[in-house]
Amino acid sequence: MVEDVVRTLGFLCMGSRLRRIGERLQADTQQVIDEAGLSIQAGQYPFLAAIDRSGPLTIGELAQAVGITQPGATRTIGQLLELGYVDMQPAPDDQRRRLVSLTDKGQDLVDHSKKVIWPRIAAAVADLCGDLDGPILEQLAAIEDGLAAMPLASRNAAKEENP
């Protein structure tokens, strides 16, 4: 057994640590999505959710809303266009801006997700870390241990069997 340096070093490796936990959480989330038979990536959801909440948004606004850079937003929106979940057209008052809106297919996906998938994911994550408290390093350790002990997808099953 090898020592987990990132965990051992604590605050020194916070960045690496948060990133790797985030990646694992997102991979687990993806599993829940896949098991539900939806063809979308976990990282694409926030874009759809943003438009659903605020109405059509420009690329720049989406980047801000999701907290990534503009080129990243441009790429993800390109994927969602390919998938047919969103539509894009120049803003009438400013030809530079592209307004991105949900297609019917995209709205259907969001509506279905809100009913079926999002609550499941949120509940599983809450099960993982909702009751935690105390210093962040301790909570992160608990989250990592929790994920190793039982992935998110199983937490749904468990939750549904013993609610």
Add this chain to the structure above:
Amino acid sequence: MVEDVVRTLGFLCMGSRLRRIGERLQADTQQVIDEAGLSIQAGQYPFLAAIDRSGPLTIGELAQAVGITQPGATRTIGQLLELGYVDMQPAPDDQRRRLVSLTDKGQDLVDHSKKVIWPRIAAAVADLCGDLDGPILEQLAAIEDGLAAMPLASRNAAKEENP
């Protein structure tokens, strides 16, 4: 001003959120490293620290120690070889394994880092989130707000001026 969906959605977007905070923290950490004039990437440090702590390790052990996959470890070790910070040779008893050890240059870097850089980074991160407590979502919000208000690099300066 656009709503931050990832923050708004809470547990639903935990994965994205942790990742993006991790990325920002690591970018800030990199700035501290760069300002100190060291030519190393923040993400490479845990590998050097792991070897420094445990002695020569194989690629697989390093991957475990740092918490990434083996191909990722192979690549980073390739970079550290290029930079001259580590050395790699087949394990005497098992020709498949590659033992990675610190070169003198690598050990010098680690020793210097332990004295000068690592404490500074750890102190800045502790300043950012060391005193936090309570539910994780609240702490994450505080960390994001804190980073937006003052990057890690500035926290050093502030700390050194008003210790």
Add this chain to the structure above:
DNA sequence: ATTTTATGTATAACATGTTATATAACTTCC
């Protein structure tokens, strides 16, 4: 009105993570 500057998006190049798979070396089992 035309030139200059600023802004929004797209694209290129790169960084660093992943999964899947090839290859070499070690183990196991008849």
Add this chain to the structure above:
DNA sequence: GGAAGTTATATAACATGTTATACATAAAAT
């Protein structure tokens, strides 16, 4: 002791983030 399976690392292909920069359009300035 050789065939078959296992394990360690390398490599390929891909995902998704970044920074730097090009290009089109809008806004400002002379």
